Each structure stands twice: as C-alpha cells, then as structure tokens.
Amino acid sequence: MSIDNQDVVIAGGSISGLLCARELAQNNHAVTVLEEHDEIGIPEKCDGLISVNALSSLGVIPNKRTIQNKILGARFFSPSGKLIDVDSSNLDIVVLNRKKFDNELYENAIHEGAIVEKSTRYISSNSHNSHITVNSSRHQYNCKYFVDAMGVSSLMKKQKFGVLQAAKYIIKANWFNSNKVDLYFNQLLSPGFFTWVIPINESLAKVGIAGYGINSFSNLDYFLKDKKHTIIKKIACPIIVSGPVDQFIDNHNICVGDSAAQTKPTTAGGIFSGGLAGLFAGQSINQSLLSNTNLLSIYEKRWRDIFGSDFNSTRRFRKIFDNLENKHLEEIFDILSSSSDLQDSINKSGNFDFHSLTLLKALGIKRITRLFNIVSSNEIKKLFNN
Numbered sequence: 001m002s003i004d005n006q007d008v009v010i011a012g013g014s015i016s017g018l019l020c021a022r023e024l025a026q027n028n029h030a031v032t033v034l035e036e037h038d039e040i041g042i043p044e045k046c047d048g049l050i051s052v053n054a055l056s057s058l059g060v061i062p063n064k065r066t067i068q069n070k071i072l073g074a075r076f077f078s079p080s081g082k083l084i085d086v087d088s089s090n091l092d093i094v095v096l097n098r099k100k101f102d103n104e105l106y107e108n109a110i111h112e113g114a115i116v117e118k119s120t121r122y123i124s125s126n127s128h129n130s131h132i133t134v135n136s137s138r139h140q141y142n143c144k145y146f147v148d149a150m151g152v153s154s155l156m157k158k159q160k161f162g163v164l165q166a167a168k169y170i171i172k173a174n175w176f177n178s179n180k181v182d183l184y185f186n187q188l189l190s191p192g193f194f195t196w197v198i199p200i201n202e203s204l205a206k207v208g209i210a211g212y213g214i215n216s217f218s219n220l221d222y223f224l225k226d227k228k229h230t231i232i233k234k235i236a237c238p239i240i241v242s243g244p245v246d247q248f249i250d251n252h253n254i255c256v257g258d259s260a261a262q263t264k265p266t267t268a269g270g271i272f273s274g275g276l277a278g279l280f281a282g283q284s285i286n287q288s289l290l291s292n293t294n295l296l297s298i299y300e301k302r303w304r305d306i307f308g309s310d311f312n313s314t315r316r317f318r319k320i321f322d323n324l325e326n327k328h329l330e331e332i333f334d335i336l337s338s339s340s341d342l343q344d345s346i347n348k349s350g351n352f353d354f355h356s357l358t359l360l361k362a363l364g365i366k367r368i369t370r371l372f373n374i375v376s377s378n379e380i381k382k383l384f385n386n
Helices: 016-027 052-057 098-112 152-158 214-222 271-291 297-322 326-335 342-349 354-373 377-385
Strands: 002-012 031-034 047-052 069-070 075-078 083-087 093-096 116-118 123-125 132-136 140-148 163-172 180-184 195-199 202-212 230-236 253-255
Touching: 002 016, 016 031, 016 093, 016 098, 016 271, 031 163, 052 093, 052 271, 069 195, 083 326, 093 098, 098 116, 140 180, 140 271, 163 214, 180 377, 202 214, 214 377, 271 297
Parallel strands: 002 031, 002 140, 031 116, 075 180, 140 253
Antiparallel strands: 047 093, 069 093, 075 083, 123 132, 132 140, 163 202, 163 230, 180 195, 195 202
C-alpha cells in the first residue's frame, strides 16, 4: 500500500469536513478528504432547514440550485390537535437540497485545491511523535493533523446515549402548508421528540419521526395512515440530541460536526453549528501549521463561546421535555395558545439559530411562572438564569 504525505487528512465528506478542507486548501495546505460513499451528499439524511444568515456565516452564498423552498412559519400541534401557528417570515429560513448543497461545498473545496477521495473508507489512525498514520481502504497517509468528520457512526463509538432512531420519507401529498413547517408532539407516538413535516414545494414534503425506543418506520406509517400520500423515498437517519461531547481535541486529532455531537439538543439540527465547527477547525489547524505550534484549543474555545450557553440551556429544555406526559403537553399548549402577545414576542426575539434565546424571551416571566406548576421549577430556574 502506497504512503501519501499530507498536512491534514479529514475522514468524512459532508458539511463539516468539506468546509474544513476548503479552509485549509485556501491557505495552500495539502489536505485530503476520505469519503466512503461514491457520491457526495448520499444518503441525504438531514432535512436542510437553516437561516440565510447562518449560510452567510459559513461563507456560502444561497442560490436557486441548492434552495428548495422558503419557510414563512411553523405550526405546532398538541397530542389532541390543538394548534399554535407562528409566523417566522422575518427569520429568512430556507430548505436546502442537501445533496446539491454538499456537492457545492465539494466543488468549492476541490476548486481551492483539496483532494477528495470518494469510495474510500477510513479504517484506522495511529498517533506518533512526529505524525499521524491514517489507514484507508485505498492508501496509507502520514499527516500532521487528523480530523474526524465521520458523523454519528463515529460518535456512537464514544457514547451510547443521546442518539435517537429516526425515519424520514419524501412524500407526494396535498394536505400540508407549502411554506410552513409542521411539528406534531405526542409522547406516545414520538416519545422525547416529535413528528415533522417540511415542505419542499406545493406537492412534495420531507416527513419524519424520531423518539426513544420506537420502531420509527412503523410509527411514521401510523402517523400517515389517514393522510393521503405517495412515498417517493425512504431514509433511515439517526439523530443526535445529547449536546456536544466533553472534548473536541486529543493532541493532533480533532472531531467536528456530528462526530462531536454538535447538533441542537432540541431539534437535532446541525448545519450551522457543525459547519462553523468545520470552519473554526480549519482555521485553527492553519494557524497551527503556520506557527508549528498546536493551537487547536482556539477552535474549541471559539465554538463553545458561540454555542455553549445556548446548547446548555436547550439540553435542559430536553431534560424537561423527556419527562413530560401528553397531559403536560396539553397544559403547555393551553398556556401558550392563550397568550395573545406570543407572536409579537417571537417576532422581537426570534433567532432560528439560537433556540434557547428565542424560547426564553418569547415565553417571558409570566408564562414561565405558569409553567412552574407543570414541570420542575428547579430546571426552569436554571434555564431562565443561564
């Protein structure tokens, strides 16, 4: 097996890995990405919901090729069907075609000089005093830094908790709103999570479900059984709700994205948080290579400075939500739906990329006080004082 010398080897050719590669290649470092699939963006596991502002922060210019839809609001349904309808048109949220989006990042990385080896499986890596040896299904590499961007499969080797089995269909139907995301809460059908409907256009939608200890495909079929639809595609997609791992860095080894559980504990979304991790990782590795000094801690500090507080709060939201029963959900919906100023509060505080900030400001002290009678007051105090 031939040995290839590289500055950096990245295992995983999705958002985090490709943004990291782009950043390094822009600075003239030799970087190779190992992608086990023969096509970038396959399988398309993420639903691609993100704000235009977040895309800009990742150095990506939104275009018609990658954007499937614009989202103007969200509808929340209680177990009994109570509805809270929220306008989010001011938040500039879009639905991405993840396959096309990932391929755009791939083309950007290649254009800057990165090498992306498709159909190449990462096997192992070993750290030595002067370098790291990375073994793949095709080559052996000697590199100075190794980036784990392999996703949930890598994470599950580090921790067994906080990963929910999820199922997603692409369906053809006409019963959803073409510009609003629907979220259905039911602790019997999707315990600890929810069922979601994300419209692609007037006739196509991404419909998914996740929960603790469920047969996700069976439960998704049950949700859809009385709704006329045609299934176009089925996708199995485990999601991460644990919050980030304790440590992103081990000497010259670094993890980013789903490998570091950098997804929102509330919704499991991670395009922005994982993508920014890839950028920060690339920038800190660049600084390390230029100075011949390990400066990887800059990456972790920058990421936690931006997301740490929000993720800690949303992790507490998750702890509360996990212990709610349907009757508690109904009471919460009653409180929220009876608040005439809720929409105004959301409009003023709305931030799609930082959920705890939006939730806490929108709820306000009066609503939080009423929620004391439903859930643990200690946990809510922690949230509000964070």
